[in-house]
Amino acid sequence: DAKTTQPPSMDCAEGRAANLPCNHSTISGNEYVYWYRQIHSQGPQYIIHGLKNNETNEMASLIITEDRKSSTLILPHATLRDTAVYYCIVRNNSGNTPLVFGKGTRLSVIA
Amino acid sequence: ETGVTQTPRHLVMGMTNKKSLKCEQHLGHNAMYWYKQSAKKPLELMFVYNFKEQTENNSVPSRFSPECPNSSHLFLHLHTLQPEDSALYLCASSRPGPMNTEAFFGQGTRLTVV
Numbered sequence: 001d002a003k004t005t006q007p008p009s010m011d012c013a014e015g016r017a018a019n020l021p022c023n024h025s026t027i028s029g030n031e032y033v034y035w036y037r038q039i040h041s042q043g044p045q046y047i048i049h050g051l052k053n054n055e056t057n058e059m060a061s062l063i064i065t066e067d068r069k070s071s072t073l074i075l076p077h078a079t080l081r082d083t084a085v086y087y088c089i090v091r092n093n094s095g096n097t098p099l100v101f102g103k104g105t106r107l108s109v110i111a
Numbered sequence: 112e113t114g115v116t117q118t119p120r121h122l123v124m125g126m127t128n129k130k131s132l133k134c135e136q137h138l139g140h141n142a143m144y145w146y147k148q149s150a151k152k153p154l155e156l157m158f159v160y161n162f163k164e165q166t167e168n169n170s171v172p173s174r175f176s177p178e179c180p181n182s183s184h185l186f187l188h189l190h191t192l193q194p195e196d197s198a199l200y201l202c203a204s205s206r207p208g209p210m211n212t213e214a215f216f217g218q219g220t221r222l223t224v225v
Contacts (some may be wrong), residue, residue, distance in 0.1 A: 034213070043113070043201050043216035044154070093212045094163050096142030096205055101154040 003027070004088045007108040010035045012082075018075040020105050022088030030092045033064060034099065035073045044087065044101075047073065067105040078109045114138045117217035118204050124192065125225055132187040132220045134202030143185040144214070145177060146201040154201065160185060192224045 001073040005023040024033065048055055048062045050071075055062045061074040075082055087093040087104040091097050115136045124130050132165075134143065145157040159167035160179040176188040185202055199221050205214035 032212075041199065041219070041221070043115075043117075043203075043218045045113075046213045046215060049213060094207070096159070096207050098142075098144050098156050098159050098167065099203070099214055100156065101146075103153050 003090050003100075004102055006086075006102065006104065006105045009108070011012055012075075012078045014080060014109055014111050015077055017045050018078040018082065018107060020073040020075075020086050020088075020107065020110070021043055021070065022073070023070045024088070024090050027068050027090050030094060031090045032093055033062065033071050034067075034091055035060070035062065036087045036089065036099070036101075037082075038087070039081075039084045040102070047086075051110075067080045078107075080109050080111060083107060083109045113215040113217065115202060115204055115215050117200075117218040117220050119220060120218065121221045121223075123223045123225060124189065126192060128192075129188070129190040132200055132202075132222075133188065134185040134187075134204075136204040136215070136216055137183060138204060138206075138215065140204035140206045141182045142205050142207070143179060143182070144203040144205075145185065145187055146203065148199040148201060148219075149195075150198070155161055155177075158187075174194070189222075192222075194224050197223045 035047040036044040038044045051061045064071045085104040118133045143160045146154045148154045156178045157171045163179045178186040199219045201219045202217045203214045
């Protein structure tokens with residue numbers, strides 16, 4: 001079973017920031033938070049991951065709370081092409097641990 | 112392009128047919144995975160291979176038979192499938208930590224069993 005909880009769906013206006021929350025209250029010390037997204041009928045796309053510090057890349061920012069029990073993925077300027085299902089996954093990095101997917105959040109970006 | 116290539120992209124097969132799905136990556140990854148995604152359901156992990164050895168089989172029926180001849184190639188052999196096996200089959204690969212551990216996915220094979 002997935003160890004994260006996400007809202008089933010969210011809407012965001014085009015050009016605004018999309019903030020996608022994730023709860024992972026049972027995360028352990030060696031587990032990272034990963035975010036992927038899946039645009040309709042395509043393979044999941046890696047977005048970002050982090051352990052405890054906030055992370056930023058060209059796609060998004062990841063904010064992790066100090067207690068690590070929740071995190072937020074931020075798409076700073078959402079576009080229509082960001083419409084997808086977003087998955088928050090906890091996974092340890094000690095070996096080739098497979099990703100276990102939950103139901104994710106369906107983000108709809110509206111013009 | 113993620114560097115993980117799956118073929119074919121689409122496949123229609125009868126219940127008595129035998130077919131194979133192929134996945135390859137040249138990212139230097141040593142773990143490869145098969146996932147199944149049925150309509151409106153989350154991705155389900157099927158098989159895991161580490162260094163060509165199968166390390167996980169999530170109670171997958173024997174009509175699905177994986178093969179990993181080397182760290183760059185992964186196959187899923189299909190025989191006597193059922194209509195409920197129609198789904199998107201996804202392959203992924205990764206390497207162990209601590210750096211560059213993200214898994215990359217192929218675009219999937221859309222399988223229809225008739």
